[in-house]
Amino acid sequence: MKVNEIVEKLGLKIFSGEKGLAKEISGGYVCDLLSDVMGHADQGNIWITLQTHKNVMAIASLKDLAAVVIVKGFEPEPDALEKSNEEEIPILGTDLESFEITGKIYELLK
Amino acid sequence: MQYKFEVEGGNFSKAGTASSEVKKILNQLNVDYKLIKRIVVALYEAEVNIVAHANKGIIDVDIDTERIKLVLNDSGPGIPNIEKAMEAGFSTATQKVREMGFGAGMGLPNIKRNADILNISSETGKGTSVEIIVFLKP
Ligand SMILES: Nc1ncnc2c1ncn2[C@@H]1O[C@H](COP(=O)(O)OP(=O)(O)OP(=O)(O)O)[C@@H](O)[C@H]1O
Ligand SMILES: [Mg+2]
Numbered sequence: 001m002k003v004n005e006i007v008e009k010l011g012l013k014i015f016s017g018e019k020g021l022a023k024e025i026s027g028g029y030v031c032d033l034l035s036d037v038m039g040h041a042d043q044g045n046i047w048i049t050l051q052t053h054k055n056v057m058a059i060a061s062l063k064d065l066a067a068v069v070i071v072k073g074f075e076p077e078p079d080a081l082e083k084s085n086e087e088e089i090p091i092l093g094t095d096l097e098s099f100e101i102t103g104k105i106y107e108l109l110k
Numbered sequence: 111m112q113y114k115f116e117v118e119g120g121n122f123s124k125a126g127t128a129s130s131e132v133k134k135i136l137n138q139l140n141v142d143y144k145l146i147k148r149i150v151v152a153l154y155e156a157e158v159n160i161v162a163h164a165n166k167g168i169i170d171v172d173i174d175t176e177r178i179k180l181v182l183n184d185s186g187p188g189i190p191n192i193e194k195a196m197e198a199g200f201s202t203a204t205q206k207v208r209e210m211g212f213g214a215g216m217g218l219p220n221i222k223r224n225a226d227i228l229n230i231s232s233e234t235g236k237g238t239s240v241e242i243i244v245f246l247k248p
Binding site for chain 2: 018032033034036038039043044049052053054055058059061062063079
């Protein structure tokens, strides 16, 4: 499944990185501890987190993640948006909490 | 091939810049993707440790056909007990750093898992030197 299909099906907000919306999703990872994500997320994963700063995008780019979903209505910081556009990795948003959005994405991907 | 990068302590907006440059270089050299993944994780964690725990540092990258060697020298507080610091979950990160999602105490274990050789030496009050080697040939 591609990032844009998940966006459409779940009504996610697109903050940035539109050029990466056609990326294929290989699975998901849910964690707010950056070194855990660094150690364990896989290439092509969609990453669900409440972190909003630029380091999230540094990790997404180094790990070749497909997209980042920011939960609970939080908004990414401006330099995170910039990096997301540069790297063409979308930052998406939802008002839902991690548990709920993860369940929905899991249903779509499984 | 040799490259040098400077790392500023405390500047999280630049954290990962050197790792990202090294990733680009390795891609250009057509290094195996699985090796690049390991190198990048190890280097990023060591780079962020300078940002989070030290004042400033230099990263020396040396690549030949056999291996990549990354040496990170920082001036900072040093690590009083390296064995303890290597334990998963051990962290002295400040509250502010933890709120950003760092400080899980998983960085050094991540480096250990992804490096073929890891050497850490440190002098309390002076600084830390981290040497990471990953072999590029099977
Ligand atoms: N370059 C360094 N200078 C001084 N202390 C360091 C340095 N690198 C690591 N340490 C010490 O070792 C501890 C463990 O490091 P490690 O990278 O495993 O975890 P962390 O940086 O605290 O958290 P995480 O990496 O999970 O975000 C640090 O909390 C710090 O006390
Ligand atoms: Mg660390």
